[in-house]
Amino acid sequence: MIRIDDLSHAYPGRRGKPARLALRDLTLGVAEGSFTILAGPNGSGKSTLFRILCGLCLPSSGRVRIGGHDLLAAPAAARALMSVVFQSPAVDKQLSVAENLALHGRLYGLSGKALAARRDEALAWSGLEGRLGDRVGTLSGGLARQVELAKCLLTYPRVLLLDEPTSGLDPAARRAFLDALTAIQRQRKMTVLMTSHVFSEAEDADKVAILRDGDLLAHDSPAALRRQLGRDMLVVTARDAEALAPRLGQTLGLAVSRHGAEIRIEAIPASGPVPLIDAILSAFRGDIQSIAVRQPTLEDVFIHITGTTASRPRPGSVSAASVEAAQ
Numbered sequence: 157m158i159r160i161d162d163l164s165h166a167y168p169g170r171r172g173k174p175a176r177l178a179l180r181d182l183t184l185g186v187a188e189g190s191f192t193i194l195a196g197p198n199g200s201g202k203s204t205l206f207r208i209l210c211g212l213c214l215p216s217s218g219r220v221r222i223g224g225h226d227l228l229a230a231p232a233a234a235r236a237l238m239s240v241v242f243q244s245p246a247v248d249k250q251l252s253v254a255e256n257l258a259l260h261g262r263l264y265g266l267s268g269k270a271l272a273a274r275r276d277e278a279l280a281w282s283g284l285e286g287r288l289g290d291r292v293g294t295l296s297g298g299l300a301r302q303v304e305l306a307k308c309l310l311t312y313p314r315v316l317l318l319d320e321p322t323s324g325l326d327p328a329a330r331r332a333f334l335d336a337l338t339a340i341q342r343q344r345k346m347t348v349l350m351t352s353h354v355f356s357e358a359e360d361a362d363k364v365a366i367l368r369d370g371d372l373l374a375h376d377s378p379a380a381l382r383r384q385l386g387r388d389m390l391v392v393t394a395r396d397a398e399a400l401a402p403r404l405g406q407t408l409g410l411a412v413s414r415h416g417a418e419i420r421i422e423a424i425p426a427s428g429p430v431p432l433i434d435a436i437l438s439a440f441r442g443d444i445q446s447i448a449v450r451q452p453t454l455e456d457v458f459i460h461i462t463g464t465t466a467s468r469p470r471p472g473s474v475s476a477a478s479v480e481a482a483q
């Protein structure tokens with residue numbers, strides 16, 4: 157449904173600075189009726205791709221087709237299939253829920269019974285029943301986001317793009333938003349592409365695409381991505397993880413990586429984790445706060461693939477390569 161081929165985009169350099177390449181030869185397909193999460197550390201090119209898909213930015217080169225329509229050659233036909241939930245609010249806080257929905261519906265040619273039927277349907281799944289007359293500015297952040305989603309879905313788009321729609325919501329509101337979105341996505345077999353920094357959200361997706369520095373590093377189902385790490389990993393936390401990580405790697409003769417206060421050993425030897433835990437405790441008992449064996453989460457996969465966490469640009473990380481080099 158969304159076909160991206162060899163897409164590149166460079167922002168022109170200003171005041172003598174060189175141009176900045178934000179996307180490099182990106183090729184990605186999003187199947188009709190699927191839910192894809194686009195993830196990547198800060199500056200990886202997510203917003204640039206999002207802006208290109210929305211028609212807000214012309215790419216330097218490459219091709220994008222939406223439902224078979226070329227976004228550059230036939231933008232109106234491509235955009236007619238799409239609706240977009242932006243990160244910043246695009247509803248009028250001074251108007252009521254009903255007024256916002258009516259305004260949007262009318263802009264898209266809906267009126268009378270057809271508009272009322274679509275509005276009532278949206279109210280049923282969005283948790284906004286009983287709030288029709290409330291001004292959007294008086295709603296909680298979570299409900300205001302549901303108005304945004306309800307508004308975008310009034311027109312039955314075949315493709316829905318969402319740019320970090322849950323940012324700033326508390327966990328319960330985040331969950332309610334995602335539950336509503338995934339239910340309606342499945343019911344309508346809608347194609348959804350959503351950027352996110354929150355890996356628990358990616359568990360709900362059919363596919364996760366991971367970008368870094370403008371390159372697509374991975375594009376697969378959550379289960380397949382988790383299988384890339386394959387097995388359990390050992391996670392040690394320490395007050396001074398930065399100092400401990402290289403000592404741990406050298407003592408154990410294993411590759412370790414550090415992310416904040418966590419030191420990870422992804423390749424546990426065939427003898428299993430118990431001898432490793434024994435060795436760590438006997439050498440470093442006083443230095444460590446906790447030690448745990450756990451299955452890799454999607455966030456672990458993300459850190460493994462990109463070498464960084466999602467929301468912080470490249471934390472002071474000791475890569476496996478640098479620890480190995482120090483040995």
Ligand SMILES: Nc1ncnc2c1ncn2[C@@H]1O[C@H](COP(=O)(O)OP(=O)(O)OP(=O)(O)O)[C@@H](O)[C@H]1O
Pocket residue numbers: 167168176177178196197198199200201202203204205
């Ligand atoms: N208007 C612009 N002019 C120049 N460079 C830009 C512009 N917008 C983005 N960039 C650069 O392009 C690269 C990709 O940025 P982009 O905003 O697409 O990343 P992102 O993954 O959305 O990051 P974030 O998660 O922080 O929003 C970065 O190096 C960024 O500095």
